[in-house]
Amino acid sequence: MKTRFSILLALICHIGYVFADDAKLDSLLYKNVEPSERINNPAVTTSGYRVQIYSSNRAQIAKQGAFELEKNIKEIYPDLHTYVTYNAPFWKVRLGDFSSYYEALNFSNTIKEAFPDRATEVFVVKEDVIKPIYFDNKTDNTVTKLEETFN
Helix, strand or coil, X not given: CXXXXXXXXXXXXXXXXXXXXXXXXXXXXCCCCCHHHCCCCCXXXXXXXXXXXXXXXXXXXXXXHHHHHHHHHHHHCCCCCEEXXXXXXXXXXXXXXXXXXXXXXXXHHHHHHHCHHHCCCCEEEXXXXXXXXXXXXXXXXXXXXXXXXHX
């Protein structure tokens, strides 16, 4: 029991590291998964924060406004994840996948400077976010330990 707990703890501690293609990790991640069902970029959903920049319920222009704003944001921040959602009757545009409130708040200030006409609509919301899973077995042998445990 202690061994599995320590392995789980080691995995959690190493999530922030980048991991190149490795056959050992693939064999563990996809042990019982068909090749056609494999995920190229494994990720987890966790509690986090996003920055909301748009919300409208005007029937004729809300959808168009949301997608135009998304396009403008992508021009300035091409690597930023943007989420256009519809929860009747509101169209919303939310940005980013932030782990902490302070990261999101800092980014919201940046957005307010980039889009001063939307500054009154920008605020941080708590929402489930998507975080990619990264591993790096160059710093220690976590993957090897996992393989030994589960084989």
